[in-house]
Amino acid sequence: MTTTLQKDPPRVLTGGNAVVARGLVKTFGTVRAVDGVDLTIRRGEVFGLLGPNGAGKTTTVQMLATLLPITDGEAEIFGVDVRREPHKIRQLVGVTGQYASVDENLTAAENLWLFGRLLGLSSRDARRTATDLLGRFGLEDAATRQIKTFSGGMRRRLDLAASLIARPPLIFLDEPTTGLDPRTRGQMWDTIRDLVAAGSTILLTTQYLDEADQLADRIAVIDRGTKVADGTPEELKTSVGSSTLHLRLAEHDEIATAAEVVAAVTGEEPVLTPESGGLNVALPDPNGAADILIRLREAELSIATASVRQPTLDEVFLAITGHHSEDDTGHHDPHDDATDDAATSGTKETRA
Known part of the structure; x- marks a missing residue:
């Protein structure tokens, strides 16, 4: 009797998710730019990857998009293994980098x-697709203008349009609004919302906390190549207290004394903002603000302003990492602060 040994079927990580990554690692020589990052991105959501420059955001995206080889760990996109089937992955994703990659x-x-011709469209279909995308992104009046005459916002919208030529179900947006004015940022946000409404899944990297708060259904915080927290914006805010008491003292030199009083009342050290003469206190219960104010009054410390509100993502980031989101952490990721050329070649490679 002959027994046939069957190979175990390949393990599928994604299930009903768009992206699942386990233990992603990327090293450049002795630099560990990404250090064991886990991600789960659901279909049809905007997933925010939040962190300062050099944190490892861009390197993580480039590994998932097959632009950089994965040093260690595993990842799947819609059930396709990123390391084993990179050509299939490139048909599933579109990438818009930090810099417009247009001629x-x-x-x-x-x-x-x-770009349409490079992706295999006939000349007629490429022209039809170009016309459709220019209309969708409000660029039809600029269709015949050279890109050198475009504003930064127009270039970014055109770059995003180019990443949609193949209609990919997953779109990587790597800091898409960096350097844009507030009005153009708002237009880009509306465009991103429209893409999600049309069925796209988006991985958005950003160092703008308000952008993540506005757009992301869920957020992962990356710092020094490591994921340090994840959850919905509300979950992350709640993790540092249901409310925050913001105080500004009338005399800047009283901050240290006020911090000691607050620590004695709450058992926790407040976050100091010495530039403005203030301090922020995480409150598990908003009613605790009254106890702090009474003790400060008893200590004869003069308060200029006081307010209680829900924590911001900036306060979350500061509580988790010990520094603000825009700070340079001292960790250097050679690919996270991408140059124009590197970002340009990376985006075009994915489209082709």
Whole structure:
């Protein structure tokens, strides 16, 4: 009697999720740019990857997009193994990097037509797709203008349009609003919301806390190459207290004394903002604010302003990492602070 040994079927990580990554590691020589990051991104959501420059956000995205080889760990996108089947992955994702990757000497329509041809569309289909995308992104009036005449916001919208030519179900947006004015940022946010409403899944990297708060259904906080927290924006805020008491003292030199009083009342050290003469106190119960104010009055410390509100993501980031989101952590990720050339070549490679 002959017994046939069957191989175990490959383990599927994703299930009903768009992306599942386990223990992602990327090293550059002795630098461990990404150090064991786990991610789970659900279909149809905006997932925010939040962290300062050099934290490892861009490197994580580039590994998932097959632009950088994974040093260790595993990842799947819609059930496809990133390391084993990179060509399939490139058909499932679109990438928009930190810098617009368009040819400045071509017009907007010519750029989109060229990308369409590189992706295998016929000339007619590439032209039709270009016209459709220019309309969707409000660029139809600029279709025949050279890119060198475009504003930064127009370039970014065109770059995002180019990443959608193949209609990928997953879109990586790597700091898409960096350097944009507030009005153009708002337009980009509306565009991102429209993409999700149309069925796309989006992984958004950003160092803007308000952007993550506005757009992301869930957020992972990355610091020094490691994921230090994840959850919905509300869950992350609740993790540092249901409310925050913001105090500004009339005399800046009384901050240290006020901090001692607050610590005695709450048992926790407040977060100091010496530039403005203030301190922030996480409150498990908003009613605790009264006890703090009474003790400060008893200590004869003068308060200029006092307010209680829900914590911001900036306060969450500060509580988790010990520094603000825009601070340089001292950890250097060679690919997270990407140059124009690196970002450009990376985005075009994914589209092709």
